[in-house]
Amino acid sequence: MRRMRGGIFGSWSRLRFRRVLACVLLGAALICTLSAQARPGEDITIKIAVCGPGDELYYWWGHIALVIEDARSGQSRFYDYGLFSFDNENFFLNFAFGRLMYSCGASSAANNIASYVKTNRDVVLYTLDIPPENREKVRQFAEENILPWNRDYLYHHFWDNCSTRIRDIVDIATDGQFRQRFGSEPGRYTLRQHVRRHTWFSPAIDWALCFLMGQGIDTPITVWDEMFLPSEVGRHISDFEYTAGFGGSRRLVAGVETVNLAHGRPAVLEVPRLQWPRELVFSLVLAGLLSLLFYLQSIHPARGQVLLGICHSLFGLVFGGAGLLLIFMSFFTSHDYTYHNTNLLFCNPLLLAAFPLGIRYAASATYNRRLRAELTLRLLWLLVVLGIFASMLIKLSPRFWQQNLTDQMLMLPVALLLALEPAGLRRMIRRIFWRWL
16 A cells, blocks of 8 residues: 555656646746747847949949848848839939939848949948847838838939938937937038039039039038938948937947948048139130130131131030030929029020031131121120129029039130130221221
């Protein structure tokens, strides 16, 4: 009997032990499950990839993307908000009218980063130190963005591009504290000055872009607005501190990894360079060459006349064509940064008249036949001079301020000479007013 009782007691003890063990294991599993559910985003790492300028014009201002690494799945995704294709239907027509559609998409981070390194571009990764729940919030937001019905958006060079989209994601990651910090802080430069920090090394492109941009990009902006540039996002997240959910202050960026540094590329200027002295020197050189042609005309009338007529036609074609493009962009497109452009006072489609007049000037067999074309050309260039001075005077009112001294200095010396070259002007006045002189 004792043996039997001892066996029954032992069986009962083993049963109780198993039940206790099962409860412990079940409780541990439940705790782990609840812990995992209570800490979404624990296995996620959020990074911002800032890429430097590239070869193509649309890459001169760099690029930026969101990188999300998931330790559980082993995936690293590159969320790109700057996707477009020249093969899209009516791409160039839509671009001309300011209706350019961009998209966002996700692909392998390693492959994307390797392609930027291969094309000799800077690549810097900023790892964000944000709570797990905010990492999950960012991940969900990014995943929603790439859905077919969300991925396309109307691109704007300054107010809605790949960089502003990442800037807004950083704001989400910090519960609105990023915009609160920089939304009203005065920026370092205007939009035009920021553009020129990246275009200074190409005088023709620099002049063309800034000639087309009107008064709207010369107004003061905030640091928040400056972050239309990827490099400005990188600059400001590096030193940013915010208050996390537990109440303490922490730095947003936990680590910076420089993946690649480009070699042999023009530097992005820290301080924008004054461009008007270079344009003035270039215009003075052109004016000097024109002076030689006027002198040639005085000693070899036929040769000088032909060369001067060709110059009139070329200047009229270039500046008149630029004015025609500006009229189109200012009044017939959605490119709002070209609106209210005072360059139209001195560089407009009226100058296209110099093209046929220059041909007539060059082809005239006698001075009397050339006289009418010369008079009209001089009056045309005199209007340019007066327009330049008018565009300078209206700057006395802040309402009409435009940073277009570069455009004025490029045209003023040439227009002055073509309008008021003394020897030919005296001869023309004597011929027209000979009865009264």
